[in-house]
Amino acid sequence: MTAEGRVFDRRLFRPGGPAPPAERDWPSFRGAINEAMREEMRRDPSVFQMGEDIAGAPPFGVTSGLAAEFGTERVRDTPCSEVAVVGAAVGAAMGGMRPIVEFQFGDFLSVAIDQLTHQAAMLHYLTGGQVKVPLVIRLPCGGGQGAGSQHSQTLYSWFAHVPGIKVALPATAADAKGLMKSAIRDDNPVLFFEHKALYRTRWPAPPGFKDPDYLVPFGQAAVRRAGTDITVVATLCALHHALAAAEALAAEGVSPEVIDPRTLVPLDSETIIASVRKTGRLLVVDEAYLTCSIQSEVIALVTERAFGALRTAPRRLGNPGVPVPFPPPLEDAVLPGPADIAAAIREMVSS
Amino acid sequence: MTAEGRVFDRRLFRPGGPAPPAERDWPSFRGAINEAMREEMRRDPSVFQMGEDIAGAPPFGVTSGLAAEFGTERVRDTPCSEVAVVGAAVGAAMGGMRPIVEFQFGDFLSVAIDQLTHQAAMLHYLTGGQVKVPLVIRLPCGGGQGAGSQHSQTLYSWFAHVPGIKVALPATAADAKGLMKSAIRDDNPVLFFEHKALYRTRWPAPPGFKDPDYLVPFGQAAVRRAGTDITVVATLCALHHALAAAEALAAEGVSPEVIDPRTLVPLDSETIIASVRKTGRLLVVDEAYLTCSIQSEVIALVTERAFGALRTAPRRLGNPGVPVPFPPPLEDAVLPGPADIAAAIREMVSS
């Protein structure tokens, strides 16, 4: 795994091999989400699931075994009617339930935006706090799998833009579990973005991972790698690309600090700003389309609040603004990878 | 009209009085859009209209008289079926027509996002350029009219985020006409945001306004007021608020330069950057929700590309992230007005 190589393979739909021996005892990303949902469903009878094929043929396997344990009343296969299903989640949430909705690909939320942004997100406010809408929508997302333009996006910037929606972006199995448990217990609508390339990955489990109250709080960024020369903010796969780049650069004597916000709403701006005050440089990397993105946002807020700390122009990497292409060589050209990140860091630290 | 006062009244649905004598010969914003559409429909038989009540009882009067002139085959009242209607526009555009679709309030696009972002915006790309989707969607937008949270938004940042959609934001009658004519002749999907508070306003007509080819090109910002101390970037009503603030500040010896981007996609970053290189300060004002917004975007791109020119931290004003409230005093608290802009400028030029 070098800064020039890919960190993730393009084998999303292929049968997975056995885990490498070193990782055998580590939880998988997919399994961690499953475990979080299972534990919360055991703990709280109001938690239930809706989605296409989540009982009958779990897409990406994330809901595997849940229908067997909890039955199809609590793990509901839905028809292809996303407006009705998101609306059902909103209404059920108001009625005291805690629905979790799966989209097979997060992109498909496009057909049900209104129920999310105008209903789920606004009803608490509009009713002066009378109704609560605790729901979680799970959105498999991201490119690098050759899945094509309508199955590869990372649209969280939209949902950070509009009010009333929390946004979680787990990058490791531990965060996937801890953030999912926090999401389910949260009294607000939460979008849970799951990068498809992470599903099969395995990660060391931190102490407490098996604790039934293993919660990762929203709004607390993680410093994934401490450094002194530049602050790199990245999420999901881009985080791992950034860590790969940092590893490669360490050999060149460059010391990047890599920060994973973990949730965009709420966003832990303090941790990011504190880091930039230390390093004086900021690079924001994400697969998201660049314009009006989370990358723009982090740059804007750091520049507004820590302008004096910046020693050089901040930079951002992302999809420059085209649909994620189908052909692998084109997809690689559009999405930022470790080599792009390393190159940007090299330029920035030498300026 | 002072920096402390409101620039626009809250009388959107009230009968309008006669124009003030000085403005009597000026075109109204609403009339300019109407005229642009009428001229283009005369010029090109493939231009047609769809929308709710646009023939039978034109909302805000923008389509008044068009059904009488062109008939209800070309000015089509639609049922309340926005997915079908936007889809009809996409398909008709592919089939050689140039549809214009009106939403009564732009917020309602929420129910038809997919047809816009995944179909209209992507099909040219996905088919390797084989199909063209020339359509215009008219979106009455904006707050300050007590119209409530689901009838007051300015969501253009979303559509600047995703690829394949042009975005026009006219702030005067002349631009409304010239940008609308350009939009109709454009071979791509265009969102045309019309601030409701502007409909009734009148503006001096520039030379050529009556020319059948009076086009305002996309991607050319207008410097609305030249100045030396600070660059203020603002759109729609916020532009006029910024100009009001600038006027008030001029009396205090402060010289703001006020820039109206006019289109967000494409965005004339050169004009903005050139201005900041001159003034050394940047304030971006918009009604849009702040996070991942056009305000964030302008700050990010200026900071990336003209960091050295900035003498102080750039700032942004906008809706800090709540639904636009119904009660007027709350709405005023949420949306930036002339006084907020003036205060921000004062702070920035003295730092």
Added chain:
Amino acid sequence: MDPERKRDLLRTMLLIRRLETAWAEAYFQEEIGGIPPSLSTGQEAVAAGACAALGPGDYVFTTHRGQAPQVARGLDPKRIMADLYCRRTGYNKGKSYHVTDVTRGVVGMGGIVAAQVPVAGGMALAQKMKGTDRVSLAFFGDGAANEGAVHETANLAAMWALPLILLCENNGYCISQPVAVAVKAESIAARAAGYGLPGVVIDGNDPLAVLEAVSGAVAQARAGGGPTLVEARTIRLGGHLAHDPQHYRSQAELDAARAQDPVARYRASLSAGGLLSDDAYADMEARVDEEVAAAVEYARQSPFPEPHEAFEDLWA
């Protein structure tokens, strides 16, 4: 049926009518602003009859024409009016027109046409999963019926046998578009068959007919028999919103419509049946007017929310 209950229906209809008239008046007097009032004038029998079929713990989800069910479910006119005046003493603390009282099972929606229908389906699902026998009722218009949200919800509710009443209030218009233009089938209720649901067309200007049909649908839903689509045919007497001059309707049409005023008609039928004397009606009217006047006064005297409240209630 108990004559008192029959008179109550009239009282409800009258209260809706007069409360809304006062609301429109407040708009024309420029005491309030924003989007002009959306009145149920001519349609009062639908909400009155439908809500009379419901009990405590049942839920209704309203449309943009939502004041009728608020009144019919017994919300306090004072606090309804306070919300319409954007005052702090409203149910929503003056923060929106989506007048809601969860304790009485009224959720105010309506900003987005048809969006309340899927949400009502979800409330029905919650009741079913919690094992209550409570039902959820979605009001929606003839215009809303052409939104995809209604289709998807009808099918999902059929599939899951949800305790949902789909109450289509067909007032003949979607703003300026007549339903006959937008719907080529015989009725909107005819769509129910396509989902394997019962669908009925009823006289929505007769509160007793509405009460009967909705009671049947409620009984079926409580018994686990799933949803029903009830199309209540009624007539919008005013404009789409209070300021709408409705140039798109002929005088003849409007005259015919006004001749069917459900308040007058129902009053006449009660009085013909010997259930309501002229004096009793005058008394009812007086008390309703008093209640409305008190509501207006209450709203006027109430303060706006403080500016800082704009930033509250975003998160639960």
Added chain:
Amino acid sequence: MDPERKRDLLRTMLLIRRLETAWAEAYFQEEIGGIPPSLSTGQEAVAAGACAALGPGDYVFTTHRGQAPQVARGLDPKRIMADLYCRRTGYNKGKSYHVTDVTRGVVGMGGIVAAQVPVAGGMALAQKMKGTDRVSLAFFGDGAANEGAVHETANLAAMWALPLILLCENNGYCISQPVAVAVKAESIAARAAGYGLPGVVIDGNDPLAVLEAVSGAVAQARAGGGPTLVEARTIRLGGHLAHDPQHYRSQAELDAARAQDPVARYRASLSAGGLLSDDAYADMEARVDEEVAAAVEYARQSPFPEPHEAFEDLWA
């Protein structure tokens, strides 16, 4: 009907089958990646029959299971395969699976279930407004039928009498969900009545039945009679996508399904009618296989687009 045309239908079905088999093979051999192939195996009669009812200038809008209509409308297998291999020589320059050939009236959609239906409605509107007699045909599945987009489009098309054919390819499943679970009505075609449209259920495994029904719908549309909803009942023989083990179907169900293979069935009927000898079929097979092999070879030899092409074709 001319025997040659009848044989042509079989040839089309066979070409669909073999081309798609080669596509799946390419996926399993890891020559291509991405989302696994969505095969029309078992459903070939629908596209073959439907497209045979169309003429030049007519349009079809495909689903995610879209290769069958591409082949049936005469697209070059070489260039179809090139797009599926993401190669520059494809119709879309290798830039997507949405294989499109506007010159043959095929628009490749399918990423978003049902999204092609409103767009097809728009194409019908364009034809109507331009005064042509051309029609637009939307393929969609039984699962897609439960999307709001279909409801809205059916109603709009009825209202405007658009020359649109709504062709529901009911293959019994929406991924793992049987249509009987998701649709409680007798049929999907039964929904047509709710829009004032004709709706028919036909045997989608018989290309002649499909041809006949769609020809009728096309004739009506060309004559200005508006849209028809045709529900073609067929059977998906493979998984939802090529890699789907379909554990949710029993062996008995799959065996029964395979016994209805439309290619075998139609071949048998042609041969029973004396229209196709075994030799002629062997010859047909050989030519189809050759064409498919040539298509695969062509795709393999073609280059990927250059990275810079990722940034082209965004704007018209």
